[in-house]
Amino acid sequence: MSENIDSILHEDRQFPPSDTFVKQAEIKAADLQALYDFAEKDYEGFWEQQARDYLDWHVPFKSVLDSSNAPHFKWFKDGEINVSYNCIDRHLTLHADKTAIIFEGENGDVMEITYDVLHKAVCQFANALKANGIRKGDRVVIYMPMTAEAVVAMQACARIGAVHSVVFGGFSAESLKDRIEDAGAKMLITADGGFRGGKIVELKAAADKALASGCPTIEKVVVLMRTNHGVKMKTGRDAWWHEMIVGCDIVCEPEWVESEHPLFLLYTSGSTGKPKGIQHSSGGYLLGAATTMNWVFDIREDDVYWCTADVGWITGHSYVTYGPLAAGGTMLIYEGAPTVPDGGRFWKLIQDHKVTTFYTAPTAIRALMKLGDDIPNKYDLSSLRLLGTVGEPINPEAWMWYHKVIGQEKCPIVDTWWQTETGANMIAPVPGVVATKPGSCTRALPGIDADVVDKAGNPITQANAGGFLVIKKPWPSMLRTIWGDDKRYVDTYWGEFNNRYYVAGDSVRKDADGYFWIMGRIDDVLNVSGHRLGTMEVESALVAHERVAEAAVVGRPDEIKGEAIFAYVVLRGARPKGGVDETLTKELRAWVSEQIGPIAKPDDIRYADNLPKTRSGKIMRRLLRSIAKGEAITSDTSTLENESILEQLQGKA
Ligand code: WTA
Secondary structure (H helix, E strand, C coil): CCCEEEEEECCCCCCCCCCCHHHCCCCCHHHHHHHHHHHHHCCHHHHHHHHHHHHHCCCCCCCEEECCCCCCCCCCCCCCCHHHHCCCHHHHHCCCCEEEEEEEECCCCCEEEEHHHHHHHHHHHHHHHHCCCCCCCCEEEEEEEEEEHHHHHHHHHHHHCCCCEEECCCHHHHHHHHHHHHHHCCCCCCCCEEEECCCCEEEHHHHHHCCCCCCCCCCCCEECCCCCCCCCCCCEEEEEEEEHCCCCCCCCCCCCCCCCCEEEEEEEECCCCCEEEEECCCHHHHHHHHHHHHHCCCCCCEEEEEECEHHHHHHHHHHHCCCCCCCCCCEEEEEECCCCCCCCHHHHHHHHHHEEEEECCHHHHHHHHHCCCCHHHCCCCCCEEEEEEEEECCHHHHHHHHHHHHCCCCCCHHHHHHHHHCCCCCEEECCCCCEEEECCCCCCCCCCCCECCCCCCCCCCCCCCCEEEECCCCCCCCCEEEEECHHHHHHHCCCCCCCCCEEEEEEEEEEECCCCEEEEEEEEEEEECCCCEHHHHHHHHHCCCCCCEEEEEEEEEECCEEEEEEEEECCCCCCHHHCCCCCHHHHHHHHHHHHCCCHHCCEEEEEEECEEECCCCCCCHHHHHEEEEECCCCCCCCCCCCCCHHHHHCCCC
């Protein structure tokens, strides 16, 4: 990171919540102040109180925080709990007939599931898992379309103490294989396919391909019939979901697990090597999801809450599968793309299901904004009362559009900063209290000690000076480790400042009001459409192609995706004439898509005879970034062996 991180964004507008919103908000100014004061005065006592208020414990905990093996912190370690019980069973007494999930498929099929029905479905599937040899601690990989059954599968794992690892359905067979092998999973739950973008996503075919090339630990494959388009089933290994549950009891006593028992692994990109399996706990993780449903999403009895994230990402874990159910809420799940049959689909879903709370990503907002106001204006969006965003900084233009056209100037926007690793929202406005500013995630939530520090780890007190975003105290929903790699966990998140702080990997500044403004990543991680991708991952995929000798990947700003992928490639043999070979470019894009998934496809590929390197052989990424942006070159290029490659990199020769 450079010594000084310059900030170029200046935004002074402020939007306090309306009186109407404040009046009905769960948390008012005095409540929020009381929470901050409590956490300030007695940090552990604060989290102890939340854990008792928000969760039902089978065996109450006595120990709140154990730091004896820091940074491997333990929360509520002698307590016993079951996450599925907290998400479903405890609502049955008063809310058995309340709708838990409204599902709408891309083709328009709708299904409503009450808490009672969800309970039976989860229990029955949990019993089927048990009948197939799945026990507490076993890993189960889930590779499914965005369906209610994906939530059932995750909840069923939680119910019996199995550790799920969801792999996003947009990832390729190769990525699926890597994750199954790293997790050592015994079972794979998938579907024959899913409907997305007007097409069938061939999940079963990808699963077959992954298993054919490795994954020796997989004993069983469970297949949900979603598309019914005739997939091959392997005798002895594959079973249809609907056949497997026949005869299984609809009652399944939850497996009470220690609070620290791993609930799930979720793989995410880092700056080096393979994706890392972020390991989350049971009690602490659920506490983060549950508290923020109240603090940030202000969830109420009659809300219809919709988070558009896929269960393959952390947002789909905390704010689809776990948080809304822990809060006893009603949520919408939509299977497909926002543009099927047209760009009005999201707005139609809000109208049809009377959605009150809508949580999505800036990239989706920008893409839909581009289609014009006429589309959303055709729909009745008056049910909305709260909007949210996540995944990347939102540009003020998109924020204002979201505020005016979608929120009709009456809905607060909660811009929530957090990460796969943090488990839950960390920096976000409490909507009935905090005035928002377009592009800022505002303040850290109660019990979250976030700050900006300089290279030496000292807090930066000067307003708007950029630095590292750190969390200074452990918090309940933090990751526990990287699966199978404690050292990488310590090095990646705690190494920078000698185990003093958790280092998020983002650069940030605080303005004069103490509001946080995220400025970007400080490592080699790209944020493409709100999804994290390591530049190294894309580079390794490119280099795995027989014609590629070397590759360097950087991000360049993109109007819709936030960041686009720009690849510089050195071929084995001669560089294409004039640097252009459209057939090869097409082939390489398809290749990367197959190696990782369509989200990793390079947007631009530029061929050069060599990559620019420093004397020590390091690729000059900053130079490549400037070129990708079309900026003038200011870096020192005197160390380049061959100045002429500069012209090639710039696409001029
Ligand atoms: C970025 C997603 C600005 C950030 C929940 C972070 C954001 C990374 C925001 C985590 C936000 C997430 N404003 N940037 N509101 N939310 N980010 O693990 O760089 O997929 O480190 O978790 O996304 O991405 P992840």
